[in-house]
Amino acid sequence: MWPVDRTLSPGELLDPRYEVVPFHGRVDELAELARWWDDGSRCSVLLLHGPAGVGKTRLARHFQAGSGVVVVDDADLVTGLDLHEPRVLLIARTPGWWWSAVRQRATRQGYRTDDLAVTPCPDEHETSFATACAHFAYALGLTLPTAAAPDVATLHELHLAALAEVCATPAHWLVTTDPAPGRLAEDALAVALLDDRISPDRTPDALQTLLRAAARLPHVRRRAEELFTAHPELADRAAVAALRILAEWPATAGAVARRVFDDPRCHGDPLPAILTRTLAEQASTRLERAELHGLLAARAALASLHEEALAAARHEVALYRQLAAEDPDEHRPALANALRDLGLRLVAAHRPEDALAASREAVALCRVVAVEDRDATSRLADALDQLSRRYAALGRRTEALVAVDEAAELYRGLARAHPELFRVDLDEVTRRRSALARGDQ
Known part of the structure; x- marks a missing residue:
């Protein structure tokens, strides 16, 4: 508990850092945390997540x-969260892709x-309300009320109701008197924005x-959607982590996408991937969805979202398969590209056998495309080079050499015709071929 030598404000009374109301209950969650602490792992990170105010x-x-664990509150708002300590406890409202990126990097x-999900405990509300009323009354020197616990969802709302009962003040007015950062500031803003004549502030913290x-x-979301749709340049001012919320809304995703x-x-950061996912879900045609899933796979991979990148790449391939079945000449090249990209995502996901299968299919398609369009020869050469890498990763050196030899022969022909475009590719494949022959790969 923080030391205090004065009467606390309403916002401070509700702030968990002051512990005006002592902690109680949550026996099951404390047992889970103790098991996590004692699990024997050298390094471990746990995300504690649940609704605001729970x-x-x-x-x-x-x-x-007394445990020595490092706690990071509002971890979803920390840009570039890095882990250094052996035991880290993160706190956030929702898991989401930010947590998936942290989890995959941490692994x-x-x-x-x-x-560990933290959910409301309605069975503890009667005791929690009475305890809060008693401690708020003592802290303020006021009479202890005798009201029953209200039917509310979270501990924050319960404590707010207890403080309002002690002060004999309507809860929504009490919140606006001293909004502290975090949940209380959001509550105060929500009350203010019930009046449509009030416009939200536009500083980074306010956004x-x-x-x-x-x-x-919902009513605050409507106001936020209106604001960012009319003024997409505010995305340049808002914090990246906060924009992840905006990126999941169809009404605003298109408005702020380019920025x-x-x-x-x-x-x-996961933000571009989250935004691309929202745009893909809104896409009106199968071709547009396929293209956006390709972009989603690439952007997810850049954010260390390798599982999500693989899922997007699989979706992209499935969509292009449908399109190629209807119009092979038009969509077969795109399907081959999607399969090559899928191979890269499978490699990142440590699925070498599946990556090899995707690369073999990509080569087969590229052969067909190259027969129909000689300008696609470079695409076949690249696919063969990738196939060679897949074989080499599995220790199949003979097959890797066959594939890289064919790739080198194609690049030689391309380099003779266009040395400025393909000389570097030829040199790289030649170096790889020599390394394979020596057994270095």
Whole structure:
């Protein structure tokens, strides 16, 4: 508990850092946290997630005391979250793709990863309400009320109702008197935005509060959608992590897409992938969906979302298969490209046998395309080079040499005709062929 030598404001009374209301309950969650702490892993990261106000921070702070665990609150808002400590407890409202990216990076660093959902505990609400009323009354020097616990969803709402009962003040007015950062600021903003004449502030912190509140409350989301649709340039000002919320809304995704994709702050972040997923879900034609899933696979891979990239690549291939079945001449080349990309995603997902199968099919398709269109010879050469790599990864050196020899022969012909375009490719394939012959790969 933080030391205080004064009467706390309403916002501070509700702030879990002050622990005006002592922690109680959550026996099952504490047992799960203890098991995580004692699981024997050298390095481990756990995500504690649940709705805003459910009591995640209180639970984490109570468990942290004396344990030495590192706690990162609002971890979904931390850009480029990196792990250094052996035991890390993350707190966020929802898992989502930001957590998937962190989890996959952490796994590669040798961390064990897990998550624990924190849900409302209505069976504890009567006790929690009475406890909160007693401690708020004591802290403020007011009379202890005798009201029953209201029917609310979260611990935050329960404590808010208890404080309002102690103060004999309507809860929504009490919130607006002293909005602290986080949930209280969102609540205060939500009350203000019930009046359509009020326009949200446009500073980076205010936009983050707006979008976090919009993820919870329909009327705030409507105001946020109107604001960003009319002023997409606000995406340049808002924090990248907050924009992940906006990227999931069909009404605003198209408006801010170009600004997000061109923003260097977003490179390596899940945001462009989340936005592309939303655009793909809105696509009106099968061809547009296929193209967007190809982009989604690439953008997900850049954000360390290898599982999601693989799923998108599979979807892209499935869509191009349908299109190629209806019009082979038009869509067979795109299907071959999609299969080559699928091979790359399978390699990243440590599925070498599946990657080999995708590369073999890509080569077969490229042979057909190259017969029909001589300009597609370079595509066949590249597919053969990729196939050689797949064979080499599985230790099948003889087959890898056959594939790379054919790729080198094709590149030699291309380099003779267009040396400025294909000399580098020929040199690279030749070096790889020599390394394979020596047994270096």
